[in-house]
Amino acid sequence: MVHSLNINNYYVLTKDSDGRYEEILRDIFKYNISIIKVFRNIEDTKVLLISTKYGKFILKFFAPKMKQKERFAKSMLKGDYYENLFRQTERVRNEGVHSVNDFYLLAEKKTLRFVHHYIMLIEYIDGIELADINPIDDGLKSKINTSIIELHQHGMVSGDPHKGNFIVANNEVRIIDLSGKRCTAGRRAKDRIDLERHFGIYNKTKDLGFYILIYKKKLRNFIRKLKGKEVR
Numbered sequence: 001m002v003h004s005l006n007i008n009n010y011y012v013l014t015k016d017s018d019g020r021y022e023e024i025l026r027d028i029f030k031y032n033i034s035i036i037k038v039f040r041n042i043e044d045t046k047v048l049l050i051s052t053k054y055g056k057f058i059l060k061f062f063a064p065k066m067k068q069k070e071r072f073a074k075s076m077l078k079g080d081y082y083e084n085l086f087r088q089t090e091r092v093r094n095e096g097v098h099s100v101n102d103f104y105l106l107a108e109k110k111t112l113r114f115v116h117h118y119i120m121l122i123e124y125i126d127g128i129e130l131a132d133i134n135p136i137d138d139g140l141k142s143k144i145n146t147s148i149i150e151l152h153q154h155g156m157v158s159g160d161p162h163k164g165n166f167i168v169a170n171n172e173v174r175i176i177d178l179s180g181k182r183c184t185a186g187r188r189a190k191d192r193i194d195l196e197r198h199f200g201i202y203n204k205t206k207d208l209g210f211y212i213l214i215y216k217k218k219l220r221n222f223i224r225k226l227k228g229k230e231v232r
């Protein structure tokens, strides 16, 4: 059950109500955390592995700096991206899709519906990133494909299924860094096309979503050509 509460003027969602994740967030606000590893440290995103009395967690900070005005306008019309991801994760994991990286807490600093920054507490998956496995054999490719097909069947997309967004742990493929976007036919087709591009997993499903995507790309390239730009 998703719980919502307010802590230090942050809008907070937690996976359940036993108070553990809330306690970790209060420690984060007091800088009372122990950092084991820094995975990502760029201007708008920090991804850290932290140790708490409840075990290890991934802590992610995201403070988008780009297109502030556009994002403000969009926030009034559209749903909140990470809140959708939080709720989708809870739903599909309850439906038995265990490949999806669990999401324990989301804290957002908001003005009206506009989010200035996000703090996320995520399940730490202790395994090997696909980027570090070479070559990726057919057995593993088949597991990667199955994980994405299962995800789609449960109404969720990866949005960016490249080698850095999968981890193999206990012989199972786990998906991280998912998108909270709506699971449309076009986004499902894009996931499949990306699997073909990154892993050579042949896309057998040539549905309407696939053709719309291909058509859109052709149209975009045609316009780029007209403008004299390089075709991608």
Ligand SMILES: Nc1ncnc2c1ncn2[C@@H]1O[C@H](COP(=O)(O)OP(=O)(O)O)[C@@H](O)[C@H]1O
Binding pocket: 039, 040, 045, 047, 058, 101, 122, 123, 124, 125, 126, 129, 164, 165, 167, 176, 177
């Ligand atoms: N749940 C996790 N378990 C283990 N490692 C993770 C997890 N989430 C992120 N990482 C590590 O941090 C890196 C960056 O995290 P990610 O969520 O993919 O951020 P970005 O949006 O910058 O790609 C990953 O490629 C992986 O190495």
Ligand SMILES: [Mg+2]
Binding pocket: 164, 165, 177
């Ligand atoms: Mg990533």
